[in-house]
Amino acid sequence: MVYDVVVIGAGAAGxxxxxxxxxxxxxxxxxxxxxxxxxxxxxSGGGRCNFTNLDTAPGHFYSENPxxxxxxxxxxxxxxxxxLVETHGVEYVEKAPGQLFCADSAKEIVRVLLTECEWAGAEIKLSTSVSRLERQGEGMRLTTSLGTIDAGVVVVATGGLSIPTMGATGFGYDIARQFGxxxxxxxxxxxxxxxxxxWKERAAGLSGVSVPTAVSCKEKRFVEPMLxxxxxxxxxxxxQISSVWEPG
Ligand SMILES: Cc1cc2nc3c(=O)[nH]c(=O)nc-3n(C[C@H](O)[C@H](O)[C@H](O)COP(=O)(O)OP(=O)(O)OC[C@H]3O[C@@H](n4cnc5c(N)ncnc54)[C@H](O)[C@@H]3O)c2cc1C
Structure with missing residues (x-):
């Protein structure tokens, strides 16, 4: 099989x-x-996917490369x-200012992305594992459970490490290391x-209670409820603060 582009990972990015x-x-x-x-x-979003935030801005992201x-x-x-979601007839609600969620279910966002792939003519093969990725001439060769696939370009969109039960692996990091x-x-x-x-014992009796808080760590401060x-x-x-806090 020969493709111009092989994308590894059928998540949002892929x-x-x-x-x-x-x-x-x-x-x-x-x-x-x-x-x-x-x-x-x-x-995502408690099953209704918070698919965008109208106030999205570079300053709201943590990155070594801003x-x-x-x-x-x-x-x-x-x-x-x-x-895009309006083109596909997805109904949505603004829960908090600027936070847009599906009115019905996050399945709607998966439907949008799969339909987009179909309209664009992209093929999707699930239950397919990749065991090896190597350079082959000008392109790349993948060894997969479907056999060998040659590609002009490979996109690694295998996501982060969270929730391995959903398919998450460190594959992307391994590939990055493999290519230096x-x-x-x-x-x-x-x-x-x-x-x-x-502390768990002391807090146990409060389980389910939400309180207004102002939480600070390093230069960040969030004034929102804590549960x-x-x-x-x-x-x-x-x-929010967990993205800033480090053990120790
Ligand atoms: C509980 C929860 C709630 C969230 N809520 C929101 C929200 O409301 N709004 C929002 O914007 N974000 C939310 N997020 C974050 C968001 O879901 C993720 O950032 C996003 O889905 C990541 O997409 P991805 O394509 O990068 O990776 P993933 O969705 O992880 O996709 C990677 C894909 O690669 C596949 N893969 C991995 N390794 C291999 C391999 N070796 N071979 C073949 N395939 C492989 C996996 O099976 C997976 O399908 C939430 C996350 C969680 C966990």
């Missing part, structure tokens, strides 16, 4: 990329070892995605905190 490459006239294949495309999208967000957001704005790219240490972000034994859970602390303020 499907969006495959559709764009297809519209640009490339022969595109998406492979994913999971049995379903866009599994992480389905669980310029990446500046150039990406110059080329693709929240309004572009809103217009520097990989920075990874750490969790936008996650709840778990409390250790004594006590049976394992520790969650809610918007704690999820």
């Amino acid at each position: 499907l969006m990329c495959a559709a764009q490459a297809g519209y640009a006239g490339r022969r595109v294949l998406v492979v994913d070892h999971a049995n379903k495309a866009g599994k992480k999208i389905l669980m 310029y990446f967000c500046i150039s990406a957001l110059k080329r693709y704005r929240p309004e572009h995605f809103v217009s 790219l520097e990989v920075l240490p990874t750490r969790p972000g936008l996650v709840p905190f778990t409390l250790s034994d004594s 006590f859970t049976h394992r520790g602390l969650s809610g918007p303020s704690m999820l």
Whole structure:
């Protein structure tokens, strides 16, 4: 099999990329070892996917390379995605100012991306694992459970490490290392905190209680609710500050 572009990973990034490459006239294949495309999208936003935020701006992203967000957001704005979902007839609601969620289900966003791939002529093969990636002449060769696939270009869109039960792997990082790219240490972000034994016991009785908080760490401060859970602390303020906090 020979393709202009092979995308590894049928998540939000891979499907969006495959559709764009297809519209640009490339022969595109998406492979994913999971049995379903866009599994992480389905669980996003409590099952209704917060698919964009109208106030999206480079300053709201954490990155070792802040310029990446500046150039990406110059080329693709929240309004572009809103217009895309409207083209596909997705109904949505603005929950908090600027935060747009599907009115019905996150399945709608997966439907949009799969339809875009179909319209762009991109093929998708699920339950397909990639065991090897190597240079082959001017292009790349993939060894997969479907056999050998040659591609002019390979896009690695295998996502981050969170929720391995949804198919997440460190494959992208391994490939980066294989081709000599520097990989920075990874750490969790936008996650709840778990409390250790004594604190957990003290907080247990409050599980389910949400309180207004102002939470600070380093130069960041979030004034949003905090939720006590049976394992520790969650809610918007704690999820936000988790991206800044480091153990120790
Ligand atoms: C609980 C939760 C709620 C969230 N809510 C929101 C929200 O409301 N709004 C929002 O914008 N974001 C939300 N996010 C974040 C968002 O879901 C992710 O940022 C996004 O889905 C990541 O997309 P991705 O394509 O980069 O990666 P993924 O969705 O992880 O896709 C990667 C794909 O690659 C495949 N893959 C991995 N390794 C291999 C391999 N070796 N071979 C073949 N295939 C492989 C995986 O099976 C997967 O399908 C949420 C995340 C979580 C966990």
